[in-house]
Amino acid sequence: MLQIENLSVRLGRRPILQDVSLTTRAGEVLAVCGANGAGKSTLLKAVLQEHPAQGTIRLNGRDLASCRPHTLAALRAVVPQDTEIAFGFTLGEIVAMGRQAGSAAHETEIDALALAAVGLQGREGEDVRTLSGGERQRGHLARALAQVWHPVGPEGPCWLMLDEPVSSLDLGQQLKVMQLARGFADAGGGVIAVMHDLNLSAMFADRLAFLVDGHLAALGPPDSVLQEPLLSRAYDCHVALNRLPATGPWLLPQTCTLRGD
């Protein structure tokens, strides 16, 4: 279980996150949504202890502030929003770094399996700087998967923390990555994914946490969170939602209008 209680983050003089409390359980995919600058990455970074924060964060019952780095590395793996790498590592080296930080460090066969899981089998010798943006993003996901290859490890459920994991991906790859996230949760792990695509969030996430200006404006199943007034306010346009019986709410830019149009 990941428990976030009264989390507040100030960066410079500005309050970026204010009094955010939420709990997510293993087995769940939680999508974190909201407009540009709402505080989604800041929330993830606070959980990763990359930002100083007020409040309490517990992972599998342990206070994160008192966890050692190697314990944390075996419990959660991260794909950041910015996946550019300045050095000429090969894809195989990047994935091995993930695996070696995790709880199955000696299971070298994981590297090839993780690359195959994201459709990059046979590409381990390539310099990551030569990959396309989408391939690089999937390479980072392979690294993260290799780190938490067993969704339930010796320290309990493991967590994938993904910041916009499908932002550079084509339609098919988006579906495959969301399916991987879903499968990880179904196998007993936990997933937090920052998402801009509300349709994919509604299809694959159990619940959405919707941030507006650093506040948690809504938390719950897609049907309850994806409501026209909230979305229209958050995105500063008139949002018109549709609904499918199987997958719930969906929208297209074509069904939304900018204010004043």
Ligand SMILES: Nc1ncnc2c1ncn2[C@@H]1O[C@H](COP(=O)(O)OP(=O)(O)O)[C@@H](O)[C@H]1O
């Ligand atoms: N290191 C920082 N120093 C000062 N302000 C920051 C820093 N990181 C993020 N911010 C600000 O916090 C706000 C939220 O950023 P972020 O969490 O990255 O938004 P998003 O929801 O788009 O991921 C933005 O306005 C951004 O400028």
Ligand SMILES: [Mg+2]
């Ligand atoms: Mg962000």
